[in-house]
Amino acid sequence: MYCSTLSLTNFRNYRRLDVTLPNGPILVLGGNASGKTSLLEAIYFLATTRSHRAGSDREVVHWHAQPEYGLPPFARIAAHVHKRGGLDVEIIVMRDGGEGVTTTRKRIRVNDRPRRAIDLIGQVNAVMFGPQDLDLIVGPPTLRRRYLDITISQIDPHYVRTLQMYQRVVLQRNSLLKSASDRGLRPSGAADQLLYWDEELVRHGAYLLARRLEALAQLNTIADALHRRLAGTGEPLELRYRSTVNDGDLLPSEAPGEEALAEAFGRRLEQRRSDELRRGMTLSGPHRDDVLFLVGGVDMAPYGSRGQQRSVILALKLAEVDLMLDATGEMPILLLDDVVSELDPERRRYLLEAVLERRQQVLVTATDLVPVGREFLSRASLLETSSWKDCA
Ligand SMILES: Nc1ncnc2c1ncn2[C@@H]1O[C@H](COP(=O)(O)OP(=O)(O)OP(=O)(O)O)[C@@H](O)[C@H]1O
Numbered sequence: 084m085y086c087s088t089l090s091l092t093n094f095r096n097y098r099r100l101d102v103t104l105p106n107g108p109i110l111v112l113g114g115n116a117s118g119k120t121s122l123l124e125a126i127y128f129l130a131t132t133r134s135h136r137a138g139s140d141r142e143v144v145h146w147h148a149q150p151e152y153g154l155p156p157f158a159r160i161a162a163h164v165h166k167r168g169g170l171d172v173e174i175i176v177m178r179d180g181g182e183g184v185t186t187t188r189k190r191i192r193v194n195d196r197p198r199r200a201i202d203l204i205g206q207v208n209a210v211m212f213g214p215q216d217l218d219l220i221v222g223p224p225t226l227r228r229r230y231l232d233i234t235i236s237q238i239d240p241h242y243v244r245t246l247q248m249y250q251r252v253v254l255q256r257n258s259l260l261k262s263a264s265d266r267g268l269r270p271s272g273a274a275d276q277l278l279y280w281d282e283e284l285v286r287h288g289a290y291l292l293a294r295r296l297e298a299l300a301q302l303n304t305i306a307d308a309l310h311r312r313l314a315g316t317g318e319p320l321e322l323r324y325r326s327t328v329n330d331g332d333l334l335p336s337e338a339p340g341e342e343a344l345a346e347a348f349g350r351r352l353e354q355r356r357s358d359e360l361r362r363g364m365t366l367s368g369p370h371r372d373d374v375l376f377l378v379g380g381v382d383m384a385p386y387g388s389r390g391q392q393r394s395v396i397l398a399l400k401l402a403e404v405d406l407m408l409d410a411t412g413e414m415p416i417l418l419l420d421d422v423v424s425e426l427d428p429e430r431r432r433y434l435l436e437a438v439l440e441r442r443q444q445v446l447v448t449a450t451d452l453v454p455v456g457r458e459f460l461s462r463a464s465l466l467e468t469s470s471w472k473d474c475a
């Protein structure tokens with residue numbers, strides 16, 4: 084698939100931008116603060132209905148946007164995505180006014196019909212690789228959970244719905260545990276009320292676990308092959324899932340099925356019942372799990388060199404492209420932000436070659452041409468942010 088037209092209104096620094104984008108490699112060239120990342124962010128928004136970098140989505144609305152058409156200040160992204168069936172997508176992100184109000188409202192239309200965010204996710208597939216991803220291994224577990232959730236949500240509509248229900252159950256269950264802990268209920272008393280929420284938690288949670296393990300197994304197979312070529316050492320790359328519902332790490336390739344995971348999760352809830360009541364929160368489940376990256380048996384988070392970590396992430400990102408292609412039959416759009424400046428020459432060359440091999444729409448940002456390489460330049464279309472000066 085590829086995004087063939089993109090129109091932005093009051094999105095980040097763009098007051099108004101209308102561009103036609105070709106399929107294949109595109110070099111987005113421009114100086115610092117000229118709107119390169121913002122352009123990629125807008126395309127990523129179409130795929131995930133979220134920003135990849137904003138703490139809150141309302142940050143994307145232009146600072147000076149004014150209320151219009153009876154709406155509070157808003158940013159609009161409209162695009163045509165070329166794929167089987169074709170897709171017109173419009174997202175309006177509203178910045179609700181008022182001091183301290185941080186809620187963001189969104190309005191989404193797909194092929195001119197109003198849709199919920201959850202219905203859009205998965206229709207446009209994109210893989211983003213930017214400087215923030217270089218922290219995937221060493222950053223906090225939330226980053227790795229988010230990575231898995233976003234990747235799987237794009238290929239499995241049931242996953243994104245289950246995730247939403249699971250998150251609601253965690254909130255409900257936490258408030259019950261909290262009020263039980265505040266009132267000093269004895270564990271046995273509160274346990275009866277928790278029964279319903281336990282079952283819901285386990286039912287949704289087991290599905291999330293099973294899908295995460297399945298996706299990790301697929302990613303592992305592809306990423307391992309890519310990584311061996313990239314690292315050139317022949318050492319295996321192994322992804323492990325460290326679950327709070329299980330003692331010891333789970334190997335995705337030998338993972339138990341959904342039913343066995345549900346049983347393990349149920350048992351874990353019983354074991355931790357008194358802890359949960361004391362602390363007033365849900366202590367086990369997919370919302371507390373983590374992923375480990377091992378190369379030659381060595382955990383890359385504490386022991387990997389920065390270069391080793393980069394190779395693993397690069398292999399993982401390319402594996403994500405192949406995973407999406409495999410699951411949907413369509414090449415996702417690839418967004419490579421700042422990688423030509425952040426990766427060393429060898430890995431950069433490998434990535435750009437791999438991208439050209441895959442024949443997909445890929446937007447690569449750079450501040451100058453030198454590091455991009457002749458091969459890529461000769462095949463890429465050029466988009467210069469300086470030609471849009473009047474858009475800001
Ligand atoms: N909500 C907003 N409204 C208006 N301008 C914004 C908003 N958010 C960010 N900007 C500005 O938009 C400009 C472009 O930012 P962007 O991150 O896209 O630049 P970039 O070309 O990727 O730069 P770099 O090469 O440094 O990564 C910056 O000057 C930034 O301060």
Ligand SMILES: [Mg+2]
Nearest residue numbers: 119120121421
């Ligand atoms: Mg940038």
